[in-house]
Amino acid sequence: MSELVPGGNVPLPQGVLTVRVPGPFDVCALITDDGGRVRDDADFVFFNQPSAPGARLAGDTLTVDPGALRAGATRVTVAVSPAEPGTPLSRLPSPALQVTAPGGRLLARFSPPRPHDETVLLLAELYRRGPTWKLRALGQGYTEGLAGLARDFGVEVTDEGASTSAGNGPSPDAPSWLAPVNAARAQAGSPSVAFDPRLAAAAQAHAAAMAAAGRLGVEGRDGVSVYQRLTRTGFAYVRVGEHLVSGPRTPQEFLDHCMSNAQARRTLQDSAFTHAGLGRADVFWTALWARPLGPGDLARTEAEVVALTNIERATAGLPPLAADPLLTRAAQAHSADMVARDFYAHTAPDGSRPWDRAAAAGAARRSIGENIACGQRSPAEVVTGWMNSPGHRANILQPDFTHIGIGFAGGGRAGTYWTQLFGA
Numbered sequence: 001m002s003e004l005v006p007g008g009n010v011p012l013p014q015g016v017l018t019v020r021v022p023g024p025f026d027v028c029a030l031i032t033d034d035g036g037r038v039r040d041d042a043d044f045v046f047f048n049q050p051s052a053p054g055a056r057l058a059g060d061t062l063t064v065d066p067g068a069l070r071a072g073a074t075r076v077t078v079a080v081s082p083a084e085p086g087t088p089l090s091r092l093p094s095p096a097l098q099v100t101a102p103g104g105r106l107l108a109r110f111s112p113p114r115p116h117d118e119t120v121l122l123l124a125e126l127y128r129r130g131p132t133w134k135l136r137a138l139g140q141g142y143t144e145g146l147a148g149l150a151r152d153f154g155v156e157v158t159d160e161g162a163s164t165s166a167g168n169g170p171s172p173d174a175p176s177w178l179a180p181v182n183a184a185r186a187q188a189g190s191p192s193v194a195f196d197p198r199l200a201a202a203a204q205a206h207a208a209a210m211a212a213a214g215r216l217g218v219e220g221r222d223g224v225s226v227y228q229r230l231t232r233t234g235f236a237y238v239r240v241g242e243h244l245v246s247g248p249r250t251p252q253e254f255l256d257h258c259m260s261n262a263q264a265r266r267t268l269q270d271s272a273f274t275h276a277g278l279g280r281a282d283v284f285w286t287a288l289w290a291r292p293l294g295p296g297d298l299a300r301t302e303a304e305v306v307a308l309t310n311i312e313r314a315t316a317g318l319p320p321l322a323a324d325p326l327l328t329r330a331a332q333a334h335s336a337d338m339v340a341r342d343f344y345a346h347t348a349p350d351g352s353r354p355w356d357r358a359a360a361a362g363a364a365r366r367s368i369g370e371n372i373a374c375g376q377r378s379p380a381e382v383v384t385g386w387m388n389s390p391g392h393r394a395n396i397l398q399p400d401f402t403h404i405g406i407g408f409a410g411g412g413r414a415g416t417y418w419t420q421l422f423g424a
Contacts, residue, residue, distance in 0.1 A: 199277025327405025365423030
């Protein structure tokens with residue numbers, strides 16, 4: 001039986017699996033393809049629609065038969081919300097997911113970090129990797145109930161218990177500044193961004209903090225960074241960008257300012273971003289741009305870092321490193337820990353070091369190396385940064401290393417935290 005941490009995964013046996021979350025919770029599931037989008041209403045399994053091909057919900061228990069899912073389905077994401085609508089999860093016992101194999105053998109458990117103001121929590125996803133299925137622990141929260149969940153999966157939710165057809169259009173109450181922003185993005189061939197009230201709330205809070213301090217800064221006088229304000233709303237991201245500006249008097253002046261600066265323009269027009277929020281206090285402005293952390297994003301990010309690392313090794317005439325799920329588990333736990341406990345170091349506050357974390361994850365490698373980084377916005381940026389640093393470069397090009405694990409977490413003071421864990 002495996003005790004999972006956020007980002008950790010275990011292989012699943014064939015047959016019908018049982019997923020249970022005991023306690024005062026409503027369980028739901030979303031059936032998606034590799035892109036993380038539902039096909040239609042029938043892919044949303046919840047108390048008012050308790051069954052779909054290959055999935056059935058009964059009380060606190062979801063049964064899933066991966067082989068019987070609808071054609072094209074490659075993921076089943078399991079979420080919980082309070083049985084009493086509108087209740088923050090922080091007022092309830094921490095949810096604990098249990099996954100059981102055919103025959104009743106307990107396969108895995110996952111208890112996420114204790115939620116704060118979230119009212120919906122993604123606990124885990126069952127996903128297909130080649131011919132096999134795996135379980136990955138998530139722990140991503142939403143403060144806006146099923147409406148927040150809907151934005152990331154393509155289901156339009158009209159209230160806390162009803163769904164309608166899938167859709168990708170902007171909210172009808174999108175603010176007026178969004179139209180010129182999306183026009184500017186269209187000039188660069190980038191898709192439109194959608195307004196997100198969580199981004200707007202974090203942006204407004206940070207603009208107010210800058211106005212109170214009388215200066216621009218990633219952190220306010222309270223020591224809280226703009227990224228920490230964002231993650232406190234329950235918004236988990238895989239990409240994030242920000243504009244911190246003083247002087248403009250209108251949203252159009254703010255937009256003109258951003259478009260007049262090459263770096264600011266690149267952020268505003270970045271095709272990776274899907275959501276945006278804007279806040280203003282007097283002449284201080286904060287804009288936040290983000291792509292939510294959706295199903296499969298961690299795996300894709302890890303795979304891209306591994307691929308870029310192996311390109312560097314191939315250029316140096318070295319063999320590629322193989323991805324190791326145990327090293328990945330340890331690396332992901334360290335990135336998440338740096339965000340959760342607000343530190344940046346190879347040695348954690350409890351004194352654990354890279355080899356300790358690898359051993360705790362079950363990795364039996366005779367030698368261990370670790371690279372960490374924070375603040376980089378993409379796999380390409382972080383690998384380039386490591387290659388430009390002699391010590392980190394030496395780890396990447398160490399001939400004796402044979403395996404690698406990657407960790408990524410958004411949040412904290414720097415916004416992004418990366419870990420490479422090498423083993424031989």
